[in-house]
Amino acid sequence: MIDRPESLIIRPPSEWRSLLVRITRGCNWNRCRFCGLYPAMGQPDYSCRSLTEIKHDIDLLTRRHPEVETAFFGDADPLSAGMEIFVGAARYLREHLPIKRLTSYARISTLHKLGRDTIHQLAEAGLNRVHLGLESGDPEILQFQRKGQSPKMVVTVANWLKEAGIERSYYVLLGLGGQAQSEQHIRSTARIINETEPEFVRLRRLWLYDKNLEKKCPLWEQIEDGSFVEQTAEGTVLEVQLLLDLLNPLNTFFACDHANNYINVSGLLKDDREDMLREVAVFLALPEEQRQAHYRMVGSRI
Numbered sequence: 001m002i003d004r005p006e007s008l009i010i011r012p013p014s015e016w017r018s019l020l021v022r023i024t025r026g027c028n029w030n031r032c033r034f035c036g037l038y039p040a041m042g043q044p045d046y047s048c049r050s051l052t053e054i055k056h057d058i059d060l061l062t063r064r065h066p067e068v069e070t071a072f073f074g075d076a077d078p079l080s081a082g083m084e085i086f087v088g089a090a091r092y093l094r095e096h097l098p099i100k101r102l103t104s105y106a107r108i109s110t111l112h113k114l115g116r117d118t119i120h121q122l123a124e125a126g127l128n129r130v131h132l133g134l135e136s137g138d139p140e141i142l143q144f145q146r147k148g149q150s151p152k153m154v155v156t157v158a159n160w161l162k163e164a165g166i167e168r169s170y171y172v173l174l175g176l177g178g179q180a181q182s183e184q185h186i187r188s189t190a191r192i193i194n195e196t197e198p199e200f201v202r203l204r205r206l207w208l209y210d211k212n213l214e215k216k217c218p219l220w221e222q223i224e225d226g227s228f229v230e231q232t233a234e235g236t237v238l239e240v241q242l243l244l245d246l247l248n249p250l251n252t253f254f255a256c257d258h259a260n261n262y263i264n265v266s267g268l269l270k271d272d273r274e275d276m277l278r279e280v281a282v283f284l285a286l287p288e289e290q291r292q293a294h295y296r297m298v299g300s301r302i
């Protein structure tokens, strides 16, 4: 076995200090229209790594970073490797390193298939938090974007996770309803967040990468045939405003923690919602020219 751990392709920005452990390679679903990121980044095929390979990586990583306090499992859906591998890796890691937090990406549909009792087993194995792609709370948008999950499924899984004591970190994709379904997207998303009160809500902006390359974002096809009209920059800021406006004073940390976001507000909804709304309003009151210059300045990157 080589003396170099395998690297993850993508990790949440909030996991920048974590030990990054690769359980699976790529995405086993790979169908979301707005994504296609793993193939675009050189990982078109999906595969599971063996527990022996993962343990070997954990040995190498813990030797290199004995002081690390948190760990993260990737690539897209590590639970698709099966419980034996996932729990085996979680237990092995916790036996060898006194970490305070273990987090993982997880597909909501995979957790739904695993069921309530298995989710409790994940908590027992030391999983503290899952990063979930909510994207939208709207059934029509989720279906059009081929996300493979329904709002009902999200609520069920969110409740199971809460019961098991596993924190839920949702990703919401601004602009996912395009211009036509913008309000529908935000209203339905707010409804699910209010109903399930996740510990974190993290906003992202739909990123339509590499229009002219072979591995472009799959959604370009619908943009080119006119069935999807991309949201404007200002439209995504208005979506942040509407979302904040509709959310209850929840015990949820709300963050725009990605460089792609046109506006960067963060805080606990129950304490800071009004301040965040004020910040958005101050930005929207800037002269048009200044706002447009700001939009041009914000880059698009993963």
Ligand code: SF4
Pocket (backbone or CB within 6 Å): 027, 028, 029, 030, 031, 032, 035, 036, 037, 076, 107, 133, 147
């Ligand atoms: S959004 Fe997640 S589940 Fe969908 S294709 Fe991308 S990595 Fe896979």
